[in-house]
Amino acid sequence: MYVIQVASECAPVIKAGGLGDVVYGLSRELAAQGHCVEVILPMYDCMRYDHIWGLHEAYANLWVPWDGGRVHCSVFCGWVHSQLCFFIRPHSFQDYFDRGCYYGCDDDQMRFAFFSKAALEFLQQANKKPEIIHCHDWQTGLLPVMLYEMYKFHGMDHPRVCYTVHNFKHQGITGANVLRETGLNNEPYYFQYDKLQDNFNPFAINMMKAGIVYSNHVNTVSPHHAWEARYTPISCGLGHTLEVNQGKFGGVLNGINYNFWNPETDTYMPEPYSAKDMTGKAAAKRALRDRLNLEHNDERPLVAFIGRLDDQKGVHLVHHSIYYTLHRGGQYVLLGSATESGINDYFHHEKSYLSDNPNCHLELGFNEELSHLIYAAADMIVVPSNYEPCGLTQVIGLKYGAVPVVRGVGGLVNTVFDWDYDQDKPQEERNGFLFYQSDPAALESAMCRAFDLYYENPTLFAKLQKQGMECDYSWKKPAEQYTGIYEYIKA
Numbered sequence: 001m002y003v004i005q006v007a008s009e010c011a012p013v014i015k016a017g018g019l020g021d022v023v024y025g026l027s028r029e030l031a032a033q034g035h036c037v038e039v040i041l042p043m044y045d046c047m048r049y050d051h052i053w054g055l056h057e058a059y060a061n062l063w064v065p066w067d068g069g070r071v072h073c074s075v076f077c078g079w080v081h082s083q084l085c086f087f088i089r090p091h092s093f094q095d096y097f098d099r100g101c102y103y104g105c106d107d108d109q110m111r112f113a114f115f116s117k118a119a120l121e122f123l124q125q126a127n128k129k130p131e132i133i134h135c136h137d138w139q140t141g142l143l144p145v146m147l148y149e150m151y152k153f154h155g156m157d158h159p160r161v162c163y164t165v166h167n168f169k170h171q172g173i174t175g176a177n178v179l180r181e182t183g184l185n186n187e188p189y190y191f192q193y194d195k196l197q198d199n200f201n202p203f204a205i206n207m208m209k210a211g212i213v214y215s216n217h218v219n220t221v222s223p224h225h226a227w228e229a230r231y232t233p234i235s236c237g238l239g240h241t242l243e244v245n246q247g248k249f250g251g252v253l254n255g256i257n258y259n260f261w262n263p264e265t266d267t268y269m270p271e272p273y274s275a276k277d278m279t280g281k282a283a284a285k286r287a288l289r290d291r292l293n294l295e296h297n298d299e300r301p302l303v304a305f306i307g308r309l310d311d312q313k314g315v316h317l318v319h320h321s322i323y324y325t326l327h328r329g330g331q332y333v334l335l336g337s338a339t340e341s342g343i344n345d346y347f348h349h350e351k352s353y354l355s356d357n358p359n360c361h362l363e364l365g366f367n368e369e370l371s372h373l374i375y376a377a378a379d380m381i382v383v384p385s386n387y388e389p390c391g392l393t394q395v396i397g398l399k400y401g402a403v404p405v406v407r408g409v410g411g412l413v414n415t416v417f418d419w420d421y422d423q424d425k426p427q428e429e430r431n432g433f434l435f436y437q438s439d440p441a442a443l444e445s446a447m448c449r450a451f452d453l454y455y456e457n458p459t460l461f462a463k464l465q466k467q468g469m470e471c472d473y474s475w476k477k478p479a480e481q482y483t484g485i486y487e488y489i490k491a
């Protein structure tokens, strides 16, 4: 099958979080299973050009109809670790993708509406005929609208659209001007409740709702989160839209790419290791302690948090996990970045307060290389999220022998099975610790069991680590599920 992914991220060249991992990992696995896969991305000035091989201009003159005129774009093409990617670069005074950041601009909705339109225009002008266009998150929500309301009538009547929601919190809610600029001119038509109108603001359109309404299939990234989205307020106002579209909505659990996330081959670590021989993990711990000036003391378990410092991730519990770890004699390493200034200030303050502590390091920023070393060095990884559509850090942690301590929400309950209490799995298939309430006492109830096992029964703790490393969260099964969805909507 010929599949084109259209997204705002693809790791490692463009990565702000898990979306990038998914677009890359799924594309590679689909290709390995025999499909032809291409990825269309914005060409940001700040992306990791060092991860692109053979970058060259493939189409010099892509003219994109926009705001009653046309915008001149170039399309570059290159390989990101064997994955063929196209990068769209507009030459307009707005400099949509030359902002030194991926997101966070006042006109984000306009930037990504433009990108979606340019992607379709590129497919049409380059005469590409994908059977499936796979769109991700609100940034590409208008693509199926433009496909079925405009481009279908210009010969693109074949592609079917699969739309994946990675995070219901960010929906791309914006005004009617986006419709005018894209050429979706019939405002009263799109401002209907069963079309693009936001469910709560009658004067706004909702780009994620647009993707849900117009795509042939919609999914989120774990079965449990799909259930939460239907039956709890976690879908942030889109519950009724999902109810109406329930026949085409489901959940596919994310995988991770074991070529990239694998302690046996990871080049960011000092020594490789595997479930059979864990000596390399001790070397990673030494390297991390050296790098971050932490005390060298093998008695202390190393606890880590890696992720966006955002309300979603349960920052109040992340904060509590630092002090609980120190109280239990452990070491703590945090790697995270915050976009909200309040949260950012809070963790900067915490960082300076703890700066002299030899058992704690807070690294505030985004650092792919360091994240690999932390996963490898950690004994436990904490994921105390308020909500979590899937979560990748616990799955990566498992592969590196970091035992996950997670809150039982979203995809975390589809991937982590409690060592003491899981009702369905035998103990030899369990891999971590869970808690359910979102308060410090609940977090402690799980962390306490992890620390007790580490201190009181190291042999069993090592067994638990190995069981986690042997779990299979590769992309093989999820990619087969996506192929099934593609086949179904294509028929």
Ligand SMILES: Nc1ncnc2c1ncn2[C@@H]1O[C@H](COP(=O)(O)OP(=O)(O)O[C@H]2O[C@H](CO)[C@@H](O)[C@H](O)[C@H]2O)[C@@H](O)[C@H]1O
Residues within 6 Å of the ligand: 016, 017, 018, 019, 021, 022, 166, 167, 221, 254, 306, 307, 308, 335, 336, 337, 365, 366, 367, 368, 371, 388, 389, 390, 391, 392, 393, 396
């Ligand atoms: N400061 C930092 N430095 C280096 N690396 C960092 C980093 N902060 C995060 N990362 C990396 O980014 C990825 C984050 O994965 P998450 O599952 O937490 O994604 P996120 O919440 O962004 O995305 C959303 O999409 C994904 C994919 O569908 C869902 O799993 C998730 O639940 C949903 O919220 C991991 O690879 C992690 O190592």
